[in-house]
Amino acid sequence: MNSILYIEDEEVKAKEVDSFLSSFGDVMLEKSLNSGIRAIRDNVYDFILLDMSLPLYDYDCEYEEENDFETFAGIDILEELMRQNRNDKVIVITAFDILGEGENEITIDQLNSKLLEEYKDIYLGIIYYDSSSLEWRRNLKSIMEDFV
Amino acid sequence: MRIAKNYAIIKVQCERFNSTYARLNPALGFESRISKYISGGINNSVDMIDYIDQYDIKSIFLFENICTLDVIKRDIRLAKTATEASDVRIMVLQKLIEYNPSRQEDYLSEISWLTTKREINNRIHLVSQRKVFVDVERIKQEKQELFEEDFQKYLMFKSFNKDIEGFDVTDETTIFAIKQIVNSMNEDIKQNILYSQTIIALKDLIADITYEFVHNEHYGLDTFLSSRIRHGYCKSQLTKELREFHLMLTTLDDESPNYNVYQFWDDKVNVEEENDYCILKNSLSEFTRSIEEKIQEIRRKWIRVRLSKDEVGMFDYTSFVSSMLIIDKQNIIDFDLMYNNIIFSLWNITNESLSRIRDRINTELKSFYYEKLDVLEYEVKKLENSSVKGLAQELSNNITMCRAKISTIMSEFANIFYKDDVVYEDYTLNDLITTCMGIEKQIHVDFEDAIIEANAKGNVRLSGSSFSYFVEIIIMLLNNAVSHAGYSSMKDIELSLNICMDENDPTVIEIVKALANDKRNWMKENLLVTTVKNNLSPEKDIETIRLKVAEIFEYAKDAQKLKYYSTLEGGSGLYKIYKTINYNMSVPYVILYSVEEGSFSLTLAVDASNLITKERA
Numbered sequence: 185m186n187s188i189l190y191i192e193d194e195e196v197k198a199k200e201v202d203s204f205l206s207s208f209g210d211v212m213l214e215k216s217l218n219s220g221i222r223a224i225r226d227n228v229y230d231f232i233l234l235d236m237s238l239p240l241y242d243y244d245c246e247y248e249e250e251n252d253f254e255t256f257a258g259i260d261i262l263e264e265l266m267r268q269n270r271n272d273k274v275i276v277i278t279a280f281d282i283l284g285e286g287e288n289e290i291t292i293d294q295l296n297s298k299l300l301e302e303y304k305d306i307y308l309g310i311i312y313y314d315s316s317s318l319e320w321r322r323n324l325k326s327i328m329e330d331f332v
Numbered sequence: 333m334r335i336a337k338n339y340a341i342i343k344v345q346c347e348r349f350n351s352t353y354a355r356l357n358p359a360l361g362f363e364s365r366i367s368k369y370i371s372g373g374i375n376n377s378v379d380m381i382d383y384i385d386q387y388d389i390k391s392i393f394l395f396e397n398i399c400t401l402d403v404i405k406r407d408i409r410l411a412k413t414a415t416e417a418s419d420v421r422i423m424v425l426q427k428l429i430e431y432n433p434s435r436q437e438d439y440l441s442e443i444s445w446l447t448t449k450r451e452i453n454n455r456i457h458l459v460s461q462r463k464v465f466v467d468v469e470r471i472k473q474e475k476q477e478l479f480e481e482d483f484q485k486y487l488m489f490k491s492f493n494k495d496i497e498g499f500d501v502t503d504e505t506t507i508f509a510i511k512q513i514v515n516s517m518n519e520d521i522k523q524n525i526l527y528s529q530t531i532i533a534l535k536d537l538i539a540d541i542t543y544e545f546v547h548n549e550h551y552g553l554d555t556f557l558s559s560r561i562r563h564g565y566c567k568s569q570l571t572k573e574l575r576e577f578h579l580m581l582t583t584l585d586d587e588s589p590n591y592n593v594y595q596f597w598d599d600k601v602n603v604e605e606e607n608d609y610c611i612l613k614n615s616l617s618e619f620t621r622s623i624e625e626k627i628q629e630i631r632r633k634w635i636r637v638r639l640s641k642d643e644v645g646m647f648d649y650t651s652f653v654s655s656m657l658i659i660d661k662q663n664i665i666d667f668d669l670m671y672n673n674i675i676f677s678l679w680n681i682t683n684e685s686l687s688r689i690r691d692r693i694n695t696e697l698k699s700f701y702y703e704k705l706d707v708l709e710y711e712v713k714k715l716e717n718s719s720v721k722g723l724a725q726e727l728s729n730n731i732t733m734c735r736a737k738i739s740t741i742m743s744e745f746a747n748i749f750y751k752d753d754v755v756y757e758d759y760t761l762n763d764l765i766t767t768c769m770g771i772e773k774q775i776h777v778d779f780e781d782a783i784i785e786a787n788a789k790g791n792v793r794l795s796g797s798s799f800s801y802f803v804e805i806i807i808m809l810l811n812n813a814v815s816h817a818g819y820s821s822m823k824d825i826e827l828s829l830n831i832c833m834d835e836n837d838p839t840v841i842e843i844v845k846a847l848a849n850d851k852r853n854w855m856k857e858n859l860l861v862t863t864v865k866n867n868l869s870p871e872k873d874i875e876t877i878r879l880k881v882a883e884i885f886e887y888a889k890d891a892q893k894l895k896y897y898s899t900l901e902g903g904s905g906l907y908k909i910y911k912t913i914n915y916n917m918s919v920p921y922v923i924l925y926s927v928e929e930g931s932f933s934l935t936l937a938v939d940a941s942n943l944i945t946k947e948r949a
Contacts, residue, residue, distance in 0.1 A: 194564040194565065194568065195568070196564075196568030196569075196572050197564060197568065217406070218408055218412065218413075221408050222408055222412070225408065237559055237563075240405060240406065240414075241413065241414065250414035250453070251414070252402075252405070252550070253555070253556075253559050253560070255549075255555075255559070260406065279563045279564050279567075280563050284549070312586065314586055315567060315568065315571065315575075315582075316567075316571075316580070316582055316583060316591070316620070316624055317582055317583045317584070317585060317586045317588070318582050318583065318584055318585070318593055319583075319584070319585040319586045320586075322585075
């Protein structure tokens with residue numbers, strides 16, 4: 185069985201993706217950048233699935249004003265994995281087709297290219313999640329099966 | 333990796349590290365973390381401080397610029413929660429006081445801000461985790477330089493001889509009066525070049541603040557709407573029950589317009605039922621498409637900010653800047669006050685937008701859902717005598733159950749469109765004392781070495797909305813007392829804090845007597861009196877202090893003069909009290925002081941009649 189860490193703050197999306205992932209292995213769900221990094225420090229995983237944009241802390245733990253929302257939280261997680269020389273494979277799954285604002289705006293295709301370039305040893309790809317389509321399931325399955 | 337030995341390299345890296353642009357724009361390189369600069373073997377904040385301690389003078393730079401609260405919050409080795417992060421930052425600041433005593437006041441002020449904020453946050457009721465939130469304080473911090481520059485430009489052009497009497501735009505009596513003022517302003521703009529420059533500068537300031545309120549990439553409204561509502565929540569909230577009851581189909585891929593896939597129903601159908609099933613599926617497909625399109629419309633046209641006329645969105649700020657120019661008539665010379673007033677008006681207009689969105693959800697959107705469910709039910713019922721009658725009946729039941737939930741779905745969705753207002757717990761005078769003493773102990777590590785007397789007198793509960801303001805004022809008074817007493821060691825300081833709301837208390841009676849000739853009728857039963865008293869070092873020249881304080885209080889009679897003299901030692905504190913009480917609390921008050929041989933005391937008396945929530949026990 186694969187061990188999978190899934191870091192996602194959106195409840196409904198988490199439920200749906202979690203149920204899809206359960207056929208691939210044991211899934212551990214975390215809800216923020218902070219809890220995600222803690223999980224990474226505590227365990228090694230075959231796959232890490234993560235939403236690119238995450239709150240700094242779990243919503244139920246912190247007062248809103250203290251809880252920053254990190255548009256590129258996923259990059260911090262990739263950085264932490266690189267810092268630890270880890271080999272866990274990372275897949276990003278996001279409902280945003282464009283991330284950032286104004287001059288910092290980036291499409292998920294551009295982001296994918298950048299991530300492939302910067303984290304080629306651990307990064308497997310990005311999935312655009314749209315609950316009304318089956319495509320994300322197909323793409324996710326394909327990336328995971330290709331790797332396995 | 334060890335910390336780079338070359339100072340210049342560290343500086344360049346730190347600049348990159350702290351640059352939000354670099355952090356958010358992957359094209360410029362991803363943000364590094366503190367781990368880039370600090371090697372392994374650092375498991376906690378104590379390790380980090382010991383490690384950086386080895387770097388002498390560079391430590392100041394590292395502690396000040398690298399070990400900031402924002403960075404600490406993001407490194408779980410250093411802190412697992414926001415509270416822990418603030419503890420570590422306080423530890424860092426205490427180290428900085430040791431290394432760089434010349435900036436002790438700045439460091440103490442940050443410690444004070446951190447601890448006060450934390451204590452105040454502890455008294456907040458969490459109403460909801462998902463309400464509309466714009467972090468206007470952090471926007472102000474981030475863009476302070478730009479806003480101040482705009483504001484100074486405005487002040488440079490502004491003539492205070494003109495319309496010198498202030499005009500309170502929040503107290504508008506009639507639309508007619510406002511129109512007259514606007515007309516007169518327009519006339520002046522045409523005829524007076526200097527006035528026209530003033531208005532252009534004011535327009536720039538309002539436009540910049542509005543833009544950041546709406547579009548600041550970290551703390552602005554649109555970032556909140558995008559990350560917390562438009563992406564994810566909006567769709568999941570508006571489809572979760574429909575999916576739960578299997579009323580929505582999916583497409584094969586993201587680009588396909590055909591909603592024709594659903595394993596749940598497909599599995600229940602035999603080959604001979606295919607034709608009727610196709611009809612049923614078409615109805616479900618049509619239903620799904622209409623819901624999906626509506627959700628797209630909500631995401632693209634409702635929950636959007638409209639700053640210019642060519643944009644679409646229900647958060648409409650297109651007329652805000654021009655409508656706000658009337659603030660010029662208030663003759664504001666204080667930046668904080670100007671910022672607060674503009675933000676206040678921005679929230680007013682945002683609240684109107686939120687109300688319109690809630691109404692639209694509870695009426696138009698709700699009706700739309702009912703209507704589409706009715707159409708689907710009608711189509712499904714047509715098949716109740718067909719080969720897929722079992723399936724049609726199951727669907728009919730699901731539609732009925734789902735219909736019963738529409739109202740809840742809509743009100744849950746509408747309820748996130750409120751401003752995220754915090755609600756503070758009501759408090760007693762003892763709560764105030766305990767909180768302030770707790771904060772002081774965190775600000776000054778050796779605070780308990782001082783001889784301290786703290787008393788609360790009066791059984792009264794005050795409205796939570798005033799708590800943070802009182803705490804800020806008292807902390808400022810206590811900090812001033814500690815720093816101006818003239819002693820280097822806390823052991824020599826004698827400090828007293830008395831908060832009293834008791835009509836029989838001699839101090840209260842005395843103050844009311846002293847105010848007998850005041851045009852305002854001060855009632856002793858409503859008077860909340862706070863006194864902070866400290867001893868003065870024998871080295872302090874009492875006469876000099878007396879003259880200085882008298883001078884500051886003389887300026888205090890005129891807010892504009894006070895602002896200009898707020899840079900004097902002691903003057904800034906008084907100006908802060910003036911602003912907090914006038915603009916945040918809006919209660920009548922008097923400040924009294926006494927300089928005697930060996931001691932200084934300051935008394936703040938406020939009319940707390942509007943702050944009392946419960947009668948005395």
